[in-house]
Structure formats: structure tokens, C-alpha cells
Amino acid sequence: MGVFQKAGNALARFMYGRNGMDQLNRALLWGYVGLFLGQTVFTLVKLWIPALICEALLWPLMVLILFRMFSKNLYKRQEENTKFLNRAxxxxNQHSGARARHADKEHKYFTCKSCKTICRVPVGKGRIIITCPKCGAKIQAKT
Known part of the structure; x- marks a missing residue:
């Protein structure tokens, strides 16, 4: 067994039962890279205050990334990751739905004020009253 194989096995044994890299950690790491590039640019342009702000944010972000990666409290870390994934x-989903609604020229879309449901109506019907299928609220609109 070679040196690299032994080192890989030792690392695998160390990481057993720990959180490792999940989607939230990857997003935090991308944020870290963005802040690092911003700090580098600000330093090259000699904007010292934004560079110092970026540097002040880099350290706690790296500590958070390492804490989440090596944490053995898997339940809490998975709960955090699930909340992040639900928000993302x-x-x-809202962005892709908005793009599809914008591309649809045969229908007009209205959002219910009370329950935020999106209602679809054919274009060219004039002034109409739309009844929300979810909550029953009335929407007056022009199509």
C-alpha cells in the first residue's frame, strides 16, 4: 500500500461520522471565493476600506465552513442544509416559472392578493372578475 493510499484511508477514517461538504457548504465556499476575489480587486485598486471589510468577513466565513464540515452533529447540519435547499x-422555481409565464403570449397571469396563487386567464376577454380557485377571492382585471 502506497503513501497516498494510506493518507487517503486515514482521511476517510477521520471524516467518518462527520458532515463533510454538502450543498450549503458549497454555497458558502462559493461566497468565500467571491469575497476573496473582491478583496483582491479592492486591494489592487487601492480601495482599502472595502478590502478590509472583505477580509473581516473572510475569516468568520471560513470558520463557519470548517465548523460545518467537521461537525459530528449530523442532525443539525442536515436540518440547516434542508432549509437552505428549500429556500434555493x-x-x-419562481424564476423558471416567471420565465415560462413571460413566454406565454396566449394567457395573462394574475396573483391573488390574499393567498398569492397565480391565476391564468386567456388574453383578449376585456374587463373580467376572476375568482381565485384556492381561496375564492375576487380579482378585477383587464386581459
């Missing part, structure tokens, strides 16, 4: 999915 919601933002991604």
Missing part, C-alpha cells in the same frame, strides 16, 4: 429551490 423556491427561488429557482
Amino acid at each position: 429551490w423556491k427561488v429557482k
Whole structure:
């Protein structure tokens, strides 16, 4: 067994039962890289205050990344990751839905004020009253 194989096995034994890199840690790491590049640019342009702010944010972010990576409290870290994924999915889903609604020229979309449900109506019907299918609220609109 070679030296690299032994080192890999030792690392695998050390990481057993620890959180490791999940999606939230990857997002935090990308944030770290962005802050590091920002700090580098600010330093090259000689904008010292933004560079110092970036540097002050880099250290706690790296500590948080390492803490989450080596944490043995898997339940808490998985709960944090699930919350992050739910928020990220919601933002991604809203963006893709908005793009699809914008591309649809045959329908007009209205959002219910009370329950935030999106209602679809054919274009060219004039002034109409839309009844929300979810909560029953009335929406007056022009199509």
C-alpha cells in the first residue's frame, strides 16, 4: 500500500461520522471565493476600506465552513442544509416559472392578493372578475 493510499484511508477514517461538504457548504465556499476575489480587486485598486471589510468577513466565513464540515452533529447540519435547499429551490422555481409565464403570449397571469396563487386567464376577454380557485377571492382585471 502506497503513501497516498494510506493518507487517503486515514482521511476517510477521520471524516467518518462527520458532515463533510454538502450543498450549503458549497454555497458558502462559493461566497468565500467571491469575497476573496473582491478583496483582491479592492486591494489592487487601492480601495482599502472595502478590502478590509472583505477580509473581516473572510475569516468568520471560513470558520463557519470548517465548523460545518467537521461537525459530528449530523442532525443539525442536515436540518440547516434542508432549509437552505428549500429556500434555493423556491427561488429557482419562481424564476423558471416567471420565465415560462413571460413566454406565454396566449394567457395573462394574475396573483391573488390574499393567498398569492397565480391565476391564468386567456388574453383578449376585456374587463373580467376572476375568482381565485384556492381561496375564492375576487380579482378585477383587464386581459
